[in-house]
């Protein structure tokens with residue numbers, strides 16, 4: 001498959017940026033576009049590490065002696081400042097923005113039409129069928145399918161996500177019979193380990209612990225990733241620091257998210273780590289978090305995401 005996501009230099013922003021000072025390739029926003037064509041090979045992590053870089057932390061440059069150490073710090077810096085733009089960030093090419101927008105809007109219409117709960121489990125083939133069947137959704141265009149395909153099969157390492165690909169097929173299906181809907185949540189859990197872990201958690205933490213996201217099909221993960229990509233202005237690297245790309249989410253094979261009842265959107269922020277529910281759950285011996293504070297996967301700290309698999 002032909003992959004042509006462009007490697008664009010991002011504008012250096014504030015304290016979160018890592019400056020590669022030795023090569024003199026650092027560009028400002030006014031030279032952004034012209035430098036893109038000339039130096040595309042600059043934009044990968046290895047290059048950054050090989051440059052024996054100055055890691056700039058706030059105003060004090062720190063010299064990093066080991067290239068590996070530099071790469072690790074660089075990675076951690078990015079996961080802590082996940083919402084910032086970095087020099088090496090990779091963007092969706094400008095010419096794909098329109099088709100990206102139309103694909104995202106169409107997927108959102110599928111979700112609205114079949115309902116949020118059903119959408120959590122919907123397969124790619126069924127999404128295409130629904131779009132075909134309901135005029136208010138409208139058929140996916142060839143270009144939209146091609147973009148979805150390309151995003152799914154593109155090597156996420158290229159834009160800075162280092163987690164495993166746990167689902168290999170875009171058309172992989174969730175067997176609904178292997179799941180159970182958790183009442184009052186609109187979410188599902190896989191029967192077996194996930195369900196028993198969640199039930200045990202509710203027992204040990206208390207009734208205010210709720211399921212905020214359970215089983216997600218490839219399509220559900222795709223919708224979340226595209227929406228994140230949209231709010232990240234097409235920055236694939238930034239999006240993947242907050243959300244595993246489709247095919248890479250353990251929600252597809254067992255993991256789930258928990259929160260505090262009534263805490264709303266804050267359940268998906270670091271604020272969750274200040275709740276009593278979090279303090280209780282983290283002390284339980286059987287609880288592991290998927291994305292820890294020092295992870296090298298390229299993902300922000302997620303105190304709400306329970307590892308099952």
Ligand SMILES: [Zn+2]
Pocket residue numbers: 213251256257304305306
């Ligand atoms: Zn999660």
